[in-house]
Amino acid sequence: MRRGLKLISIGLADEYDLSLRAVEEARSCDRLYVELYTTKLSTSKERLEAILGRSLREAYRRDLEGERPRILEEASQSLIGLLIGGDCLTATTHISLLLEARRRGLPTWVIHGSSILTAIAETGLSLYKFGKVVTLPLPERGPPDTVLEALEGNLSLGLHTLILLDLDAERGRWLSIGEGIRLLLNADRPDIFNDETPLIGVARLGWRNPLIRGGRASELLNIDFGEPPQALIVPGRLHFVEEEGLRLLANLPGEALKGWRPRSETELLVERYMKSCRRVIEKLESSPLREEAQRILDYASRYLSDAEYYANEGRWPTALAAVSYCEGLLDALRLLGLAEFEW
Amino acid sequence: MRRGLKLISIGLADEYDLSLRAVEEARSCDRLYVELYTTKLSTSKERLEAILGRSLREAYRRDLEGERPRILEEASQSLIGLLIGGDCLTATTHISLLLEARRRGLPTWVIHGSSILTAIAETGLSLYKFGKVVTLPLPERGPPDTVLEALEGNLSLGLHTLILLDLDAERGRWLSIGEGIRLLLNADRPDIFNDETPLIGVARLGWRNPLIRGGRASELLNIDFGEPPQALIVPGRLHFVEEEGLRLLANLPGEALKGWRPRSETELLVERYMKSCRRVIEKLESSPLREEAQRILDYASRYLSDAEYYANEGRWPTALAAVSYCEGLLDALRLLGLAEFEW
Numbered sequence: 188m189r190r191g192l193k194l195i196s197i198g199l200a201d202e203y204d205l206s207l208r209a210v211e212e213a214r215s216c217d218r219l220y221v222e223l224y225t226t227k228l229s230t231s232k233e234r235l236e237a238i239l240g241r242s243l244r245e246a247y248r249r250d251l252e253g254e255r256p257r258i259l260e261e262a263s264q265s266l267i268g269l270l271i272g273g274d275c276l277t278a279t280t281h282i283s284l285l286l287e288a289r290r291r292g293l294p295t296w297v298i299h300g301s302s303i304l305t306a307i308a309e310t311g312l313s314l315y316k317f318g319k320v321v322t323l324p325l326p327e328r329g330p331p332d333t334v335l336e337a338l339e340g341n342l343s344l345g346l347h348t349l350i351l352l353d354l355d356a357e358r359g360r361w362l363s364i365g366e367g368i369r370l371l372l373n374a375d376r377p378d379i380f381n382d383e384t385p386l387i388g389v390a391r392l393g394w395r396n397p398l399i400r401g402g403r404a405s406e407l408l409n410i411d412f413g414e415p416p417q418a419l420i421v422p423g424r425l426h427f428v429e430e431e432g433l434r435l436l437a438n439l440p441g442e443a444l445k446g447w448r449p450r451s452e453t454e455l456l457v458e459r460y461m462k463s464c465r466r467v468i469e470k471l472e473s474s475p476l477r478e479e480a481q482r483i484l485d486y487a488s489r490y491l492s493d494a495e496y497y498a499n500e501g502r503w504p505t506a507l508a509a510v511s512y513c514e515g516l517l518d519a520l521r522l523l524g525l526a527e528f529e530w
Numbered sequence: 531m532r533r534g535l536k537l538i539s540i541g542l543a544d545e546y547d548l549s550l551r552a553v554e555e556a557r558s559c560d561r562l563y564v565e566l567y568t569t570k571l572s573t574s575k576e577r578l579e580a581i582l583g584r585s586l587r588e589a590y591r592r593d594l595e596g597e598r599p600r601i602l603e604e605a606s607q608s609l610i611g612l613l614i615g616g617d618c619l620t621a622t623t624h625i626s627l628l629l630e631a632r633r634r635g636l637p638t639w640v641i642h643g644s645s646i647l648t649a650i651a652e653t654g655l656s657l658y659k660f661g662k663v664v665t666l667p668l669p670e671r672g673p674p675d676t677v678l679e680a681l682e683g684n685l686s687l688g689l690h691t692l693i694l695l696d697l698d699a700e701r702g703r704w705l706s707i708g709e710g711i712r713l714l715l716n717a718d719r720p721d722i723f724n725d726e727t728p729l730i731g732v733a734r735l736g737w738r739n740p741l742i743r744g745g746r747a748s749e750l751l752n753i754d755f756g757e758p759p760q761a762l763i764v765p766g767r768l769h770f771v772e773e774e775g776l777r778l779l780a781n782l783p784g785e786a787l788k789g790w791r792p793r794s795e796t797e798l799l800v801e802r803y804m805k806s807c808r809r810v811i812e813k814l815e816s817s818p819l820r821e822e823a824q825r826i827l828d829y830a831s832r833y834l835s836d837a838e839y840y841a842n843e844g845r846w847p848t849a850l851a852a853v854s855y856c857e858g859l860l861d862a863l864r865l866l867g868l869a870e871f872e873w
Contacts (some may be wrong), residue, residue, distance in 0.1 A: 515858020
């Protein structure tokens with residue numbers, strides 16, 4: 188008996204993004220479904236039907252999700268194909284469906300297609316330097332906390348962050364780039380995201396009418412990117428080829444990158460502490476101290492030098508440990524009345 | 531005059547991964563090239579020609595790279611198509627070519643296709659939780675330093691790492707999963723990669739005969755994954771759905787994940803320092819101390835509590851600063867002869 192589930196990627200935009208393999212595999216199925224609620228495509232059930240020469244049924248959340256997805260009941264009796272926008276295992280929903288099929292011992296096939304996750308290379312940014320990908324939820328679905336957390340982590344490693352903008356295809360609701368930026372600004376974490384943050388907005392990548400535009404957050408805020416799907420990218424540390432790429436491909440003015448140097452929380456702490464320790468040590472070096480206090484001061488000064496050395500090497504955690512230890516030594520002098528200074 | 535450059539993705543495996551759009555766009559060009567040296571495909575110039583019904587010329591490094599790529603000279607006179615394996619802007623070479631075309635004011639088009647960078651979702655791992663992607667070079671091309679660095683960074687954020695294995699298509703040389711593991715073990719950084727590290731090996735994803743297998747490094751070392759392309763994945767922190775995915779889709783025994791908890795250097799330092807500070811404070815609390823030393827001890831003890839609090843919250847840099855400061859206070863007591871202990 189022919190049975191099982193074929194997950195078939197449609198690709199980025201429309202029916203012309205189907206691969207020859209996807210067309211062939213779809214035609215070989217007993218019954219075909221198309222899922223149109225997790226992404227926004229530039230096609231329709233009818234246009235896909237015309238290309239495949241086969242009739243399609245639309246699959247809804249209730250057919251694919253939950254403990255006993257209806258589509259798997261059918262797949263245990265016949266060969267079912269499910270067409271999915273983008274590359275088909277990008278959304279958790281479809282991985283879960285694949286796993287449930289495997290649990291039931293059903294044969295499965297995965298046919299890949301083009302995806303926003305690699306199409307973003309059109310911005311000029313290297314795909315090898317992206318960190319965690321994250322979705323900015325519609326405000327009614329929750330706060331932007333996970334975005335800020337992912338952004339902080341990626342920036343601390345100098346990596347780029349792709350921020351997908353949530354959409355509720357069933358209700359025709361979607362976040363625009365401008366709304367997304369506003370939500371992030373309103374989160375009030377200027378240390379991670381503020382008016383000056385350089386961004387690249389991308390709309391309809393792989394479609395007939397894509398738009399890629401870079402600028403500071405405050406500049407992109409008021410640009411109309413048109414129809415969805417849209418997404419935002421926060422660049423991390425940039426190679427000069429990437430900088431030129433952004434200029435040529437995303438119209439990002441070089442000025443928008445001025446002063447942009449993603450740094451980790453550890454790095455910022457190290458710089459702040461090194462500055463205050465250096466100031467205190469310089470002050471104490473010119474004051475008369477008792478012999479045992481002088482010894483501690485010399486010791487503290489050596490640890491500050493170590494911290495500076497490790498900071499130069501980019502070994503931030505070790506630098507932070509050294510400079511904080513130096514601070515403890517100096518503060519002990521102050522608390523014991525062996526030296527006078529203020530932080 | 532028709533002129534310009536179309537970058538046309540072939541996709542993951544062979545000519546059937548071409549999208550309908552790729553076929554159409556290729557057929558519309560005046561002349562077609564295919565680049566077969568940056569990736570390994572399961573096809574040939576002849577098979578691509580048969581599907582496209584057009585003759586193809588093979589493009590070599592000298593045609594695409596350098597200051598004046600030959601292909602762009604042609605693209606300024608006619609409409610040139612360049613077929614590229616995978617999704618076409620994954621390699622730096624092709625981004626550079628696109629940029630050089632733009633600098634010359636040539637019209638350009640990008641047609642996307644399937645890619646290893648999203649096909650890895652077949653392992654059951656979420657694409658949203660991958661960090662920086664990195665290529666492990668052939669030994670004659672350099673040491674695995676960049677891989678270890680990327681791995682360390684990704685693990686510190688709990689992210690998965692895709693390690694592509696280098697290949698020299700022109701010489702028919704490629705790294706296997708076993709060789710890759712051996713190179714990483716020989717780098718002698720057991721804190722980042724060792725015999726016990728859980729891994730997922732993937733070979734020929736999207737091909738007719740893919741293989742996905744998980745296990746500890748020592749176990750995968752001797753599995754023959756067959757023909758290239760192959761790649762390695764080091765998982766980061768795993769969601770339980772991902773754990774089940776790895777079990778069902780990658781045959782990863784649950785046992786292989788026992789004790790696996792990616793941690794950052796900062797986290798490890800904090801734990802080590804908290805332990806030694808706690809031991810010293812407990813010892814001093816039971817010994818007689820002069821009043822001013824007792825005051826410093828109480829102060830140090832409060833900072834240790836702070837460090838423990840921040841560690842619980844996952845705020846590792848702040849925890850590190852607090853515990854190192856505590857260490858400095860305590861050490862000052864020792865150096866001044868106000869307390870006796872050993873670290």
